[in-house]
Amino acid sequence: MLKAERRNIILKKLTDEQRISTIDLAEELAVSEDTIRRDLIKLHEKGLLEKVYGGAIPVVNKAKNIFDIVISNVDKKEIIGNKALSLLHDGQVIIMSGGTTNLVFSKLIPPLLKATVYTYSLPIAMQLSQYPNIDLIFIGGKMQKNAMVTIGIDVLQVLSKIKADICFMGASSINVQQGLTEMGYEVSIVKKAMIESSDKVVSMFTSDKLATKMPHVVCELNKLDTIVTDLSPEDARLEEYRKLGVTVL
Structure with a gap:
């Protein structure tokens, strides 16, 4: 045996x-x-x-909720999420990427918002499933287990057929020269497709992501309409982004 x-x-x-x-x-x-x-x-x-x-x-209380996700810098992410609420209105078609900043944001969305939301993040889909007026479409595909998001050709095919009003995209790294970058190639490809499918692109991230870079480019800064951070929009660290025409919240 x-x-x-x-x-x-x-x-x-x-x-x-x-x-x-x-x-x-x-x-x-x-x-x-x-x-x-x-x-x-x-x-x-x-x-x-x-x-x-x-x-x-048996292990006592073995069945832990897999969506009890540990979120770092919650206070900063709540600041970001509250700022981003100003970009929401009824009737929008929205794409949301994964990440804990977007997860915190999803918890702050007004309960009666009427919108259509596409997401490939399982935790965000579970959160938004509680909202009665949101038409929720979870984009299936190969599951990247550590981040609980789907990736691969199935996700890209769905995204290619969407025309969204706005996408809210988390960021692993951002700098003036390379723009948005990601550690994983497959995630970077999915985010490129999100950008192509959206009229407006909003990137949300905590200030520790500024002036950092990872191996795989998602997009240059000119592809972003808005960035939302925990900093004051007038903070000197955001000056170069403002000069490039990006709206800073």
């Missing part, structure tokens, strides 16, 4: 019986008690069970 198969049997037995014994498992699976102990230790380390003396029990 393969190690993975044996550990799956252990987890199923734990689900069925709510407590398992090292001695009983060793006898049932025809392996040594030391082997079972090693299995239980590994499963414990992965958070799949709670190892106790003589066996194991």
Whole structure:
């Protein structure tokens, strides 16, 4: 019996019986008690069970909500989101990228806003599914699990058929020379498609993203209509962006 198969049997037995014994498992699976102990230790380390003396029990409160996302700089992102609310109005067709800044923004949207929203971010889609007057279209595709966004040709095909009034795009990095850049190539391609499908492009990011760059270019600054940061629009760090004709909020 393969190690993975044996550990799956252990987890199923734990689900069925709510407590398992090292001695009983060793006898049932025809392996040594030391082997079972090693299995239980590994499963414990992965958070799949709670190892106790003589066996194991289920993890208490194991079922954590996967959408309890840890968000850094929440206060700054709320400042950004509140500024961006001025760009919303009833009847818009909106595209929203992923990212925690947009997730915070989505939580601030007025509950009765009437709009159509396209997004490839699963957490944002779940948040906006609570809004009764938003027609929500989740763009399916290959899931990038760490960011919980979809990528790939399916996403690009949907975006190519949309004509949005506005897109709200998170940014990993921005600088005057390269514009918006991303760490991942596939995400950069999806964001390029968002820009092409939108009449107005709004990039939202915390001020620590200013004057930084990543390997893959999304767009030059002239493709952006507005940038929204946690800084005052008159902050000296934003002067070069204003000079290039970008509206700064």
